[in-house]
Amino acid sequence: MTEDNLPTRRECGTMQVHRRLLDTDPSYARRLDRIEEQAFRAREGMMVLRPGCTRIPVVVHVVWKTTAQNISQAQIDSQIEVLNRDFRKRNPDVSGVPAAFSALAADGRLEFALATRDPQNNPHSGVIRVQTTRDSFGSDDAVKRAATGGSDAWPSDEYLNIWVCQLSGGLLGYAQFPGGPAATDGVVITHTGFGTTGSAATPFNLGRTTTHEIGHWLNLRHIWGDDGTGCSGSDFVDDTPNQGGPNYEVPTFPTISCSNGPNGDMFMNYMDYVDDRAMFMFTEGQVTRMHACLDGPRSAIGESISCSGLTPKIPIKEQPKDVIKDQIKEPPKDTFKDFPKDPPKDPPKDIPKDIPKDLPKDRPKDFIKDRPKDFGKDSPKDIPKDRPKDFIKDRPKDFGKDSPKDFGKDLPKDGPFDPGPKTVFEPPVDPKGAMEPPFQPPFVGTPVVNVPFGGAQGQQPGATPFVLGTSGSQDAAHQHAPDPQAGLLAHYATILQSYAGLYQRGQLDEQGLSAWQQAYEAWQQLGGQ
Structure with missing residues (x-):
């Protein structure tokens, strides 16, 4: 031409x-x-x-x-x-x-x-x-x-x-x-x-x-x-x-x-x-x-x-693709312990007061009072032993090994969190796999909060965001937390840890602080203390 x-x-x-x-x-x-x-x-x-x-x-x-x-x-x-x-x-x-x-x-x-x-x-x-x-x-x-x-x-x-x-x-x-x-x-x-x-x-x-x-x-x-x-x-x-x-x-x-x-x-x-x-x-x-x-x-x-200014070139592959992914692999031991008492103008309310002091290092022993004995291989070690007897009336025998695909299906309708008859919370384990079935809110009334950037091996079930695969296997396996409430608590605990890390690095703007607040409120609604 x-x-x-x-x-x-x-x-x-x-x-x-x-x-x-x-x-x-x-x-x-x-x-x-x-x-x-x-x-x-x-x-x-x-x-x-x-x-x-x-x-x-x-x-x-x-x-x-x-x-x-x-x-x-x-x-x-x-x-x-x-x-x-x-x-x-x-x-x-x-x-x-x-x-x-x-x-x-x-x-x-x-x-x-x-x-x-x-x-x-x-x-x-x-x-x-x-x-x-x-x-x-x-x-x-x-x-x-x-x-x-x-x-x-x-x-x-x-x-x-x-x-x-x-x-x-x-x-x-x-x-x-x-x-x-x-x-x-x-x-x-x-x-x-x-x-x-x-x-x-x-x-x-x-x-x-x-x-x-x-x-x-x-x-x-x-x-x-x-x-x-x-x-x-x-x-x-x-x-x-x-x-x-x-x-x-x-x-x-x-x-x-x-x-x-x-x-x-x-x-x-x-x-x-x-x-x-x-x-x-x-x-x-x-x-x-x-x-x-x-x-x-x-x-x-x-x-x-950070959005503070245009940044110089930094070689990819010489640093983590996203700060949260790396942080979850090697979480700071005292993320919440050293959390500033006087955060900027609009920080999430009461986070310095109410967040467990050593959440990233050792989950509080009373974080969830009751859990199933066979919580799963990767579950936190210090969660107490007994779950509520009627939390899930009829669970599969192998619930702790591979959770059912209809996550949340058997939650009692009169329980504290009614997910609705068709609600599932089922992100893929393989970040390059297809998403089956569609990711839906974990329970009614609380916004879906994704880990803000990327996923990581070792995250609790539910913390890996939807990643659509355009190549590779389309038959990715799916895993879920054996106990719905425990899995969601662990999910939000990981999110709070991630936001705290971003805050300490000065990478949270007003929108990020608002997202942090929503995640914290969702964690509290689940019983986090």
Whole structure:
């Protein structure tokens, strides 16, 4: 494609890829259902999302035939800089958001850095350059395979793969929604729409094509709901107005469609089709959806960082992927013992007073007064011996070895916690396995609180978050706490330990403190003292 026929209107191929996968991969739709279930729970406030920020390691595959396509390091760096502004609401043009929408503009709490280690843990620049004989590529994923003239993906659970090449047919870029094959996971950008210098060409020379496609990679839909120009589509986000099809170029505010006056379309949203200079915001609802994705199908990627400022590159694989995962493996012995007496402005109430002093080291002997004799191999040693006689009237003989799949089914309806007839609490043991059946709230009236970041071996049952597998076994075994109340108490105790560790490292913002408070209240409702 020459400069004479560069794209002049935004065209994204993500929905083409989505429909192709629906047609060719029967399991793709089932995986999407599970992802949407988790996104719905986040949208309805039924789960607490991770606090703080997340940094995602990026590998850029430059697939080129001409010198112009072999983009410079400066062009790549300019794109990373744009992402770190756009996903942190630090882009100067966010000031252009109309007053009617300004309260909805949100910090995505995401940062990006070129990887400094390859999958074998060798030093690397985070950039792969592959010379090809192909003139251009389409949305068929050929650029993602060395065998078809492209470059093979790095592991999608460790890196965000970005392919930069010459796309054909006026296509600016495309992404793969979470739930697709691991071997093709990532985003593809035409080289003239990547970064802000070099071959980047107007009107797509501000790096917003990559921002848009990474939004798709994090499960955001087009803002008009992909129903053509009708008014019945949905992007599954509450705070984006209903909109009758895409907007192009640089619209004038307000632009009215679907009876959405007086403010009209939110065309300045990154998920519309306007020119780069006309898009400059995500909404709070979109951020919630992205973080539901990061706590669900993409929970294996990235690392938890403070939101206090943009951070320098840190080699992946030389430090834990997430602080909580490492903390649970080697928990601080005196996490609650040394907890500050005077935490910042809005800390969880009464945590310094009421949390057991030595919870991480030795669970209090009276933490749960009664438990079954065969509590299970991995249960805490110091929980007293006898459980309430009528807590579960009829339990299976092998309850302590492999808990029943219908976790909570036999809880008495008149007991202190009635989970409802169909409630289960069944996260997978294998973080790369599929989730069967869907993760539902552990009991009525208390929000589902996930460990804010990642999972770890050795956690109590119930502490491992849902991780969708796009490769590997789909028959992951499931385990549950032999005693529902004891398992949930252990689950929330682990969460409280994790939040305390984040607090001591100064990594809890206001949202994190609120999540900590909810976890503590849930722990108290279960009988924790």
